[in-house]
């Protein structure tokens with residue numbers, strides 16, 4: 001699977017759980033690698049790009065989570 | 073001119089023989105509005121007996137999930153200059169060696185973009201910069217990274233590893249703590265900057281059991297230098313210690329935890345097979361005693377200050393491992409431990425808590441390690457070894 005597709009799946013997963021459950025990086029790795037049939041390293045790699053581009057950010061609420069940045 | 077607050081309670085903390093953080097904040101408050109308001113808010117906290125800081129949230133630098141800790145005042149109207157008071161962690165050097173050139177530059181950057189207050193070093197081991205605004209974070213990061221520095225760890229990530237001064241200054245070091253610390257830092261950059269663990273994870277490396285970095289009490293993984301050979305005894309120097317007024321029977325022999333030493337008034341002898349390498353005798357009689365033979369480390373897991381069950385010291389997992397570059401055996405072991413933690417750990421559960429919950433037996437089986445006597449932390453309290461049918465068949 002192309003990296004862009006993995007990134008899309010990650011973003012959709014985060015979007016879907018926004019407001020319901022905060023996801024940790026490992027939740028995303030486990031879910032997306034299982035659903036898309038790619039390795040966890042591939043998920044990590046795509047997640048890293050999303051964060052570098054600012055499409056997703058890390059937050060800290062008693063633990064580190066991955067979320068969509070708030071609209072300014 | 074920054075605002076001046078009356079601080080009768082904080083002033084108490086300037087009395088006595090020790091250095092005072094209040095004195096230091098006052099110095100910074102002469103030119104920094106931020107430090108001045110910090111002093112005012114802190115005085116109010118002492119008066120009202122409650123904290124007025126909040127922490128967490130969404131601040132950070134682009135691409136990283138750690139290194140910046142969001143801190144906010146819950147009284148922003150009263151103390152506007154500390155409405156934001158974020159902490160920045162800079163990855164410290166191994167054993168905290170810096171050049172004065174860097175220290176000067178660091179202070180200049182921090183006077184310009186922050187409160188001027190630092191904490192060298194925090195209990196995390198980082199070079200901690202205390203108090204700045206959200207707008208300044210990217211600039212501060214750029215100033216440091218352009219000089220070759222990087223942020224440290226925070227959140228559910230690998231924390232900035234730290235080590236004792238080791239062979240740089242100390243003859244007792246059994247391992248090159250500085251090289252190990254550097255290798256760990258470089259190997260696991262991603263684990264430090266992009267939080268993906270259930271919770272924090274700390275490495276601390278000490279060259280010997282004196283453990284100047286307090287790794288056994290503070291690290292999820294303590295790496296403590298040890299040796300395999302005998303303790304060499306120089307009887308002439310033993311006699312000198314006696315002449316110098318040392319009561320060898322009382323201070324050395326009777327204090328040996330494994331009772332493996334004896335002294336007949338002339339010769340000190342050690343039954344090395346029973347020695348647990350605690351360093352007590354060597355630290356007391358440096359000139360007379362010396363560790364010899366093969367050197368390596370003991371790997372311990374699981375210390376944390378207040379666990380669900382109270383404070384916990386780390387627990388021996390590997391009694392002896394060679395610690396030489398490229399440290400492959402060690403790295404593989406750690407990866408396997410993280411796998412176990414990733415698989416079974418709950419959010420905010422430290423690896424030591426997980427081992428207590430799941431049992432040491434399962435942890436050792438996962439790592440593929442056979443139980444050894446050194447795993448027993450307290451005699452008669454660790455019934456984690458049971459014969460399986462396969463064992464009985466042998």
Ligand code: HEM
Pocket residue numbers: 452
């Ligand atoms: C003057 C009376 C007693 C003395 C001086 C005494 C002394 C001791 C000592 C020194 C130990 C060994 C502790 C260790 O291993 O660290 C022990 C263990 C034990 N004692 Fe006693 N004891 C006394 C009475 C009793 C009584 C009345 C009972 C039971 C009704 C009892 C039950 C046990 C048991 C179950 C153990 C533990 C065995 C183990 O360590 O696994 N003791 N006792």
Ligand code: HEM
Pocket residue numbers: 452
């Ligand atoms: C014929 C009678 C008994 C024999 C031969 C016997 C033998 C033993 C032995 C060999 C141990 C292990 C000691 C060690 O680990 O060093 C032990 C432990 C113990 N026994 Fe007994 N015992 C007997 C009766 C009892 C009774 C009647 C009680 C209580 C009412 C009792 C309570 C205990 C306890 C609490 C321990 C400690 C268990 C532990 O530390 O995990 N025993 N016993």
Ligand code: SF4
Pocket residue numbers: 236237238239242243244245246278279280281282283284285
């Ligand atoms: S822990 Fe041991 S090797 Fe390290 S500085 Fe202390 S005494 Fe020296």
Ligand code: SF4
Pocket residue numbers: 303327328329330331332333342346347348349350351352353354
């Ligand atoms: S190192 Fe500790 S256990 Fe070993 S002989 Fe010295 S005092 Fe005893």
